[in-house]
Amino acid sequence: QQQVKQSPQSLIVQKGGISIINCAYENTAFDYFPWYQQFPGKGPALLIAIRPDVSEKKEGRFTISFNKSAKQFSLHIMDSQPGDSATYFCAASGGGSQGNLIFGKGTKLSVKP
Amino acid sequence: GAVVSQHPSRVICKSGTSVKIECRSLDFQATTMFWYRQFPKQSLMLMATSNEGSKATYEQGVEKDKFLINHASLTLSTLTVTSAHPEDSSFYICSARDEWQGAVDEQFFGPGTRLTVL
Numbered sequence: 001q002q003q004v005k006q007s008p009q010s011l012i013v014q015k016g017g018i019s020i021i022n023c024a025y026e027n028t029a030f031d032y033f034p035w036y037q038q039f040p041g042k043g044p045a046l047l048i049a050i051r052p053d054v055s056e057k058k059e060g061r062f063t064i065s066f067n068k069s070a071k072q073f074s075l076h077i078m079d080s081q082p083g084d085s086a087t088y089f090c091a092a093s094g095g096g097s098q099g100n101l102i103f104g105k106g107t108k109l110s111v112k113p
Numbered sequence: 114g115a116v117v118s119q120h121p122s123r124v125i126c127k128s129g130t131s132v133k134i135e136c137r138s139l140d141f142q143a144t145t146m147f148w149y150r151q152f153p154k155q156s157l158m159l160m161a162t163s164n165e166g167s168k169a170t171y172e173q174g175v176e177k178d179k180f181l182i183n184h185a186s187l188t189l190s191t192l193t194v195t196s197a198h199p200e201d202s203s204f205y206i207c208s209a210r211d212e213w214q215g216a217v218d219e220q221f222f223g224p225g226t227r228l229t230v231l
Contacts, residue, residue, distance in 0.1 A: 032218040043119075043206050043222035044157070089156060093218055099210070100147070101220060103156045 002027060004092050006104025013111050019077040021107045023090035026071065031094035034101070035064065035075045038087045047088070048075070080111045115141050115211045119223035126197055127231055134192045134226045136207030142187035143209035147220065148180075151204040163190040197230045204228075 005024045013019045023033075034049035050057045050064040050073065057064045063076040077084055090104040116139040126132050136146055144165050149157040161182050162170045169182035179201075181193040190209075194201055204227055208220040 034219070036222075041204075041225070041227070043117075043208075043225045045222065046219065049219065099145070099218060100159055100162065105156045108154075 002102050004090060004102050004104045006090050006107060008107060009105070010108045011110070013080045013109065015080065015082060015111055015113050017080050017111075019080045019084065019109055019111070020074055021088055021090070021109070022072065022074045023092075023104050024070075024072045025092050025102075027092070028071070029094055030092040030102075032092065033064070033066065033073050034091050035062075036089045036091065036103075038089065038106075044089060077109075080109075082111045082113050085109055085111050115209070115221040117207065117209050117221045117223040119205075119207055119226050121226060122224060123227040123229070125229045125231065128198055129196055131193055131195045132197055132228060134194075134205055134207075134228075136190045136192070136209070136223055138188045138209045138211070138221075141209075141211040143190075144187065144212055145210050146184060146190040147208045148182060148190075148192050149206045149208065151206060151225075153204075157206060160192075165190075194228065197228070199230045202228055202230045 007022050035047045036044035037047045038044040048059045048062045050066050052068050061078045066073045087106045087108050089106045091101040093101045118137045120135045146163040148160045150160050151157050160175045163182050163184040165184045171177045184190040204225050206225040208222045
C-alpha cells in the first residue's frame with residue numbers, strides 16, 4: 001500500500017512533442033506528490049509538486065494532472081526539448097509515511113532532435 | 114533556494130576500510146535529513162532518516178552497524194560505511210527538509226556521492 005507505480009519505464013519523444021509520465025498510488029493518506037528530474041551522476045531536483053486539493057498545477061512547460069478518485073497523477077512536459085532528456089521520478093508522502101518520500105521506479109526520457 | 118551539498122562527490126576505497134560521507138544544508142537548518150542509496154538505472158531507496166540530536170531511524174533491511182549515521186548539528190549529517198565491501202558500491206544521496214520555511218514536505222537533495230569499493 002506504500003507503493004507508487006510509475007509508467008512507462010522509458011519514453012522517446014520528438015523535439016517539440018508532449019511527454020507524458022503516469023503514476024498511481026494506493027495509500028489515500030498521501031497528501032504531497034512531487035516530481036523529480038535526475039541527470040546522470042547527479043542528485044534529483046524538484047521539478048513540480050501538487051497536493052490533492054487541486055486537480056492541475058502548471059509551471060512553465062511542466063504540468064501535473066491529479067485525479068484523486070482514480071489515485072493517479074501524471075506529468076506532462078510540453079514542447080519537449082533535448083535538454084529535458086533525463087530520468088523522472090514521481091513520489092508521494094504524507095499520512096503514515098512520516099514525511100518519507102515513496103518513489104516510483106523512474107522513467108527515462110529521451111527527446112530526439 | 115535551499116542548497117544541500119555532499120562531500121566527497123566520489124570516493125574509491127579498498128575493501129575493509131571505512132568511508133565517511135558528509136551532507137550539509139548550506140543556507141537552512143535541517144532537523145531531519147534522509148540518506149538514500151541508488152543502484153544504476155534504479156530508483157532511490159531510503160536507507161535511514163537522520164534526526165538532529167537523536168538516533169537515526171533505519172529502514173527495514175539496512176544494517177545500522179554497517180551504515181553509521183550521525184546528525185550532530187542542524188546543518189550536518191554524516192554517513193559512515195564501515196568495513197566496506199564491493200557490494201556497498203553505489204550512489205549515495207542525502208536530502209534535507211527546510212522545516213522552518215513551512216514547506217515541511219519538500220526535500221532538497223544533495224548532488225550524491227559515488228562510492229566504489231575495490
